[in-house]
Amino acid sequence: MAKLDLLKGTLPLLVLSVMRDDEVYGYEIAQRIRQRSGELFAPSEGSLYPTLHRLERDGALTATWRASERGPRRRYYAITPAGQTLFADASREWDALSSGVTRMARRASNA
Amino acid sequence: MPDESRDRYLAALDRLLPFPRERRAEILEEINAHLEDSVEDRLTESGVQARLGSPADLAGALARPEQSVGRVFAAAGAGVRASIFPWIYGYLFASLMIFVAFFLTAGMVQLAVRALSVDFVLNTYGGWNSAITALAIAFGLFHAGRAMTDAVVTGRRLRSEVRPWVAAIGTALAAGVLVLLVDMPQNAASAVALTLAPAGLALGAYRPDLFRRRHEVPWMVIVGLLPLIPIGVLIAASAESGPIAEPADNVDWRHGPENVGPWWVDPTTAQPLATSSWSDVGHAIQGQFTLEESASLAGLRDLRLEAWHSDLSAPWRLDDRYDQPFATAPIRRNGADLTGEVVTTRDPDVNQWELMLTGVGPDGTRYVLGTAGGGNSAFTGSV
Numbered sequence: 001m002a003k004l005d006l007l008k009g010t011l012p013l014l015v016l017s018v019m020r021d022d023e024v025y026g027y028e029i030a031q032r033i034r035q036r037s038g039e040l041f042a043p044s045e046g047s048l049y050p051t052l053h054r055l056e057r058d059g060a061l062t063a064t065w066r067a068s069e070r071g072p073r074r075r076y077y078a079i080t081p082a083g084q085t086l087f088a089d090a091s092r093e094w095d096a097l098s099s100g101v102t103r104m105a106r107r108a109s110n111a
Numbered sequence: 112m113p114d115e116s117r118d119r120y121l122a123a124l125d126r127l128l129p130f131p132r133e134r135r136a137e138i139l140e141e142i143n144a145h146l147e148d149s150v151e152d153r154l155t156e157s158g159v160q161a162r163l164g165s166p167a168d169l170a171g172a173l174a175r176p177e178q179s180v181g182r183v184f185a186a187a188g189a190g191v192r193a194s195i196f197p198w199i200y201g202y203l204f205a206s207l208m209i210f211v212a213f214f215l216t217a218g219m220v221q222l223a224v225r226a227l228s229v230d231f232v233l234n235t236y237g238g239w240n241s242a243i244t245a246l247a248i249a250f251g252l253f254h255a256g257r258a259m260t261d262a263v264v265t266g267r268r269l270r271s272e273v274r275p276w277v278a279a280i281g282t283a284l285a286a287g288v289l290v291l292l293v294d295m296p297q298n299a300a301s302a303v304a305l306t307l308a309p310a311g312l313a314l315g316a317y318r319p320d321l322f323r324r325r326h327e328v329p330w331m332v333i334v335g336l337l338p339l340i341p342i343g344v345l346i347a348a349s350a351e352s353g354p355i356a357e358p359a360d361n362v363d364w365r366h367g368p369e370n371v372g373p374w375w376v377d378p379t380t381a382q383p384l385a386t387s388s389w390s391d392v393g394h395a396i397q398g399q400f401t402l403e404e405s406a407s408l409a410g411l412r413d414l415r416l417e418a419w420h421s422d423l424s425a426p427w428r429l430d431d432r433y434d435q436p437f438a439t440a441p442i443r444r445n446g447a448d449l450t451g452e453v454v455t456t457r458d459p460d461v462n463q464w465e466l467m468l469t470g471v472g473p474d475g476t477r478y479v480l481g482t483a484g485g486g487n488s489a490f491t492g493s494v
Contacts, residue, residue, distance in 0.1 A: 025144070026141060026144075026145050027144070027145050027148040027149065044162055044163075044164070045145060045159070045162050045163045046162065046163045046164030046168060046169050046172060047172065049138075049141065049142065049145075049163075049169070049172075049173065050169075050172035050173050050175070050176070053173060053176070054176045057176060065137075068144075071144065071147045071148070071151070072140060072143055072144045072147060073140070073144070074141075074144050075137070075140075075141045075144070
């Protein structure tokens with residue numbers, strides 16, 4: 001529960017971080033986050049899809065339906081230039097925040 | 112292979128998503144694909160559904176970013192904007208239809224009267240022309256209510272959420288406009304008009320398919336009915352030699368102010384008033400008089416402003432069916448200025464009125480000092 005609280009609000013950053021030049025659909029995005037975080041982060045799909053739709057509405061992502069070789073067609077998301085800018089800004093903020101939290105945690109543990 | 116629980120989950124999500132049908136279908140398809148991929152990866156259906164959250168939670172999370180106050184206002188604005196042209200279209204279309212129907216009815220009645228040799232006059236006096244106009248307005252509002260709901264639903268609200276608001280706000284606005292701005296007289300026709308207009312708007316919101324949306328239908332009706340107009344003209348022209356509407360026996364159409372009471376000063380020899388006029392003050396009419404310097408009101412008491420039913424078509428006359436004013440008010444005096452206010456639009460059957468200045472003489476008789484002119488009650492114009 002503590003981990004979830006700490007990660008609250010970072011899902012858009014995690015989503016944008018796994019999207020580069022290719023198009024990815026929702027299930028793949030969840031898998032990538034899980035794999036690239038070394039199974040540390042496992043975003044709830046109940047939050048993932050609202051986040052994807054919000055990023056799409058804000059212009060950070062575009063979505064396209066594509067047929068699948070197996071099963072139903074899927075909705076592929078691609079990052080836009082605005083999304084890349086948003087990711088760069090959010091990354092900087094996250095770096096500043098995490099380094100600040102790390103410094104405070106270290107001081108507290110050294111005290 | 113989707114199981115029944117997925118069908119139930121997706122059906123519940125479909126019911127709860129506050130989006131238009133196409134958008135809901137896309138979301139359901141995306142969630143279904145996600146469930147399909149998860150099951151292929153050997154995850155359990157129930158486990159994946161649990162990670163998605165309940166349909167209510169997921170629908171709420173998907174809708175929340177799009178239900179900000181700003182978006183609601185934007186949707187409302189879009190609704191109002193989208194309803195303007197349908198209203199104009201509906202109003203014009205209904206007006207044309209009513210005009211044609213009215214014209215034909217009048218012609219047919221004339222023909223029937225001649226053929227049957229009966230004494231019947233088709234009379235729209237008494238405000239029923241207001242009701243007919245209101246019917247056209249109501250038909251326009253039906254289109255407005257339908258378009259407004261469609262536009263607001265497109266703005267990411269559930270149709271069932273939107274309808275009561277469109278009906279309630281629209282009804283309040285329509286009633287407010289009719290009561291406050293149009294300032295209708297209180298009669299049965301006004302009641303019909305007041306009922307028709309908001310009902311049209313609510314009907315558009317709740318029963319949008321009552322009148323078919325096929326655009327060619329109204330044009331077909333118009334084109335089909337237009338040839339009937341010259342037929343109606345011919346009928347009406349041929350009916351001119353038939354019975355002409357005569358005034359009722361109990362109406363003295365030459366009736367003048369002297370029947371209200373005797374003149375205080377013979378108007379052919381002198382005038383106690385230098386000026387007399389009236390003006391609108393809110394919902395009331397104010398009669399304004401200025402006394403001549405030489406005029407004396409000595410001996411007169413209980414000066415009153417009286418509003419009488421009248422017929423303003425030339426020559427000017429009062430309506431003899433009434434032996435009392437329908438409204439009176441005391442006169443305030445400030446030096447040579449006399450003023451009084453009466454409401455002329457709130458009594459039944461008041462369509463045209465005349466303001467009189469009266470006072471009671473030493474002999475107890477109420478005398479006429481002058482008139483301030485007359486006018487039409489609002490919203491009684493001819494169709």
